[in-house]
Amino acid sequence: MIADDDLPPEDPAAALRLIDEQRATAARQFEPDPRAYYWPWGLAWLIGFGLHFLYYSPGDTPLVEMPSWLPLTVLFVLLAAAGAVSAVAGARAYGQVTGESARRGAWYGWSWGLGFLTLFVLAGRLSDSLPPDLVGLLWSALAVGLTGILHMAGGAIWLDRPLFLLGVWITVVNLLGTIAGPGWHALIVAVAGGGGMLLAGLLGWLRRRGRR
Known part of the structure; x- marks a missing residue:
């Protein structure tokens, strides 16, 4: 015997609302928390590049005395931690996704890896020909530039405006x-x-919360 709650709604408008609610619920289940994706990278950039500015200031004297290895080490550690956090968040959200969406995600991930590998090889080859201040600018500008381009590419692939x-x-x-x-x-x-x-x-978290 079928319970009344299991019967489809007789009102077409109610049926459409039910479909929309189910779609929204499914989308939230497969959408990682934007805070887990963006905040680790934002903190890594804020702290890591902030230390770089304090040590490699525009003048000849560091604004804050610290070991020369500290800014780069902190930046790499924070970037690695941010990558791990966002990878876990993405795996939890998209781990059960298959088909075309899964291939897009995998190929997009390979684009990040191969892109930064190319960047490291290129910047490594050019670093010996530049003065120290321009070496830092070369590495950071190439890395940040590639990050921006790949974000735009991801937005184009998934039609994600933000x-x-x-x-x-x-x-x-x-x-x-x-x-x-x-x-x-x-x-x-x-x-x-x-x-x-x-x-x-x-903003992504607020939008996600507003759709509930």
């Missing part, structure tokens, strides 16, 4: 920082780039 706009913002921030020059680039990326990611995570 992701695409974040990529545009990161690209503009990187261009302004590169024009400003060594030292200033780290400050601009730390505040505007890291802050932009933190804001993107907050």
Whole structure:
């Protein structure tokens, strides 16, 4: 015997609302918390590039005395931690997704890995030909620039407007920082780039919460 709650609604409008609610519920289940994706990267940029600005300041003297290895080490550790957190969040959200969406995600992930591998090889080859201040600018500008481009590519693949706009913002921030020059680039990326990611995570979480 079928319970009344299991019967489909007789009102077409109610049936459409039920379908929309089920779709929204499924979308939330397969959508990672934006805070878990953006906030670790935003904090990594804010702290890591902030330390770079404090040590490799536009002047010849560091604004804050610290070991020369500390800014780069902290940045790499924070980036690795951010990558681990976002990877876990993505695996939990998309682990059961198969088919075309799964292939898009896998290929997009390979694009990040191969893109940064190419960047490291290229920057490593050019570093010996540049003065120390330009070496730091080269590495950071290439890394931030590639990040912005890949964010825009991800937004285009999944028609995700906030992701695409974040990529545009990161690209503009990187261009302004590169024009400003060594030292200033780290400050601009730390505040505007890291802050932009933190804001993107907050706005994404608010949108997600509003759809419930």
